[in-house]
Amino acid sequence: METDLILVERAKKGDLKAFSKLVEQNKKLVYYLAYDMMNNREDAEDISQEVFIKAYKSLANFRGDSKFSSWLYRITMNTCLSLRRNKSSKIKSGVEDIEDYLEHNLTEMKVSYEQNPERFAERGFMKKNIDKALNVLSPREKSVFVLRNMNDLPFGEISEILKLTLGTVRSLNFRALKKLQNQLSFYKNTLSVEEING
Amino acid sequence: MANCKTYIKMFELSLYGELKEKDENELNLHLETCKTCSEEYNSLKETLELFQNREHVEPDIIFMESFWDNLQPELEKVNNSKSVFDNLKSTFANLFNSQPKWTYQLAGGLAILVMGIFIGRFFFNSNVATENTIVAINNENNSVNVSQVKAERYIDRSKVLLLGLVNMDTESENVEPINFQQQKRISQQLVTEAAVLKKELSAPSQRRLKELVSDLEVILLQIANIESEYDLSWIDLVRSGVDKRGIFLKINIQKMQNTNSQSDVKDERSEIKNKNI
Structure with missing residues (x-):
């Protein structure tokens, strides 16, 4: 079986077949990460395509010091953060700032729950609102939290991907967790975790 | 409360199963007894599980x-x-x-040569010109200065000679025969020098100086041709000649002009140097 490094070396020489294997192995992971970061199917699709184009263009820069997937994650995070920056500036033009925007959404969630607790408990609806809660995090907090808790990457690899120290990664993750705890506390008092996860 | 802080610090590692067994047991014991810490820990754990257990949204x-x-x-x-x-x-x-190696070496050498010529022309040409100007001026000034100095010395010597004769008391009754041989000899020398000096004073700026030398030559010629040492009438002739020609006035004016022209030459040189800098 060909390793990532062999495939990368072949792809560097313009071998699209080799690169297609790398794409096949990683496309779903890239999509998941893009979706977690953007909370939007269309953005996730565009980003996952863009990530592989960017990766192919800059294959010469990949020296094999880290895993190929880690390198792809790094490109994905950068692409997501770049798109998110553009989007947040658009949101700010309509609402005062991102905090106000999220507070508005969370209030909506609370009202929905009070009006129809059964519907609110539906998994799809809950997931949608949990994803929205993620937007309260800063870009770095969200990056760390998503990679660690939603994509199951170890802290060490996240540290490599985001070029942050291990201490910073841990600190950002715990700060993110505390923020999410505060944001979601209103319904956790009412609904058990078992109910939420079905 | 300080006790609680210690355990709160353990929450993160515990949530990710990274706490050492001994610390984990201690934390569990604390959580059993401390309601605040227990609620906080459980709340964090539930939040975390909410995200960790969340299934990925499958792509289209x-x-x-x-x-x-x-x-x-x-x-x-x-x-x-x-x-x-x-x-x-x-x-x-x-x-x-495709080209042999020597062609690059040759091209490189030519390029350096062309650059050298360009740099030389661009940066040093003006300096060479100014240097030449200075040299020319210096040469010209030197030749002018040499004849100028000669003429000045000539005038000084003539002046001393004439002053001695002009101021001589010829009215006194106790005049003893005076030996004028030395004055005659000096005058003859000065007349000979005047012929050479007049040729050297060819620059337009030296026209007046040349005229003065000619005037002096005429008077000195009279002195050089004294025949009788006892007949002092020739001294009167010399006096009248000096007066008529305004010899001493001309000598003084010439001295003043020389002083001015020397300072002008110094100014010109310093100006050229400043331009060069």
Whole structure:
């Protein structure tokens, strides 16, 4: 079986077949990460395509010091953060700032729950609102939290991907967790975790 | 409360199962007894589980199936642009590799030579010109100065001689025979020198000086031709000649002009140097 490094070396020489294997192995992971970061199917699709184009263009820069997937994650995070920056500036033009925007959404969630607790408990609806809660995090907090808790990457690899120290990664993750705890506390008092996860 | 802080610090590692067994047991014991810490810990754990247990939103099947088909044309474009760049690179490489080594060395040498000429012309030409100007001025000034100095010395010597004769008391009754042989000899020397000096004073600026030397020559010629040492009438002739020609006035004016022209030459030289700098 060909390793990532062999495939990368072949792809560097313009071998699209080799690169297609790398794409096949990683496309779903890239999509998941893009979706977690953007909370939007269309953005996730565009980003996952863009990530592989960017990766192919800059294959010469990949020296094999880290895993190929880690390198792809790094490109994905950068692409997501770049798109998110553009989007947040658009949101700010309509609402005062991102905090106000999220507070508005969370209030909506609370009202929905009070009006129809059964519907609110539906998994799809809950997931949608949990994803929205993620937007309260800063870009770095969200990056760390998503990679660690939603994509199951170890802290060490996240540290490599985001070029942050291990201490910073841990600190950002715990700060993110505390923020999410505060944001979601209103319904956790009412609904058990078992109910939420079905 | 300080006790609680210690355990709160353990929460993160415990939530990710990274706490040492001994610390984990201690934390569990504390959580059993401390309601605040227990509630906080459970709240964090529930929040975390909410996200950790969350299933990924699956991508659209059609999108995933056509993922490569959509990507491939873009990657082929990248390949084409890369190959165009590579072609250009190899064309340049071939162009340079096809020539023998000595042609580059020759071309390099010529380029350095041309650059050297250009730099030399551009940076040093004006300096050479100014240097030449200075040298020319210096040469000219030197020749002028030499004749000038000679003339000055000539005038000084003539002046001393004439002053001695003009101021001589010829009215006194106790005049003893005076030996004028030395004055005659000096005058003859000065007359001989005057002929040479007049040729050397050829510069337009030396016209007045030349005229003065000529005037002095005439008077000195009279002195050089004294025949009788007892007949002092020739001294009166010399006096009247000095007065008529305004010899001493001319000598004084010439001295003043020389002083001015020397300071002018100094100014001119310093001006050229300043320009050069």
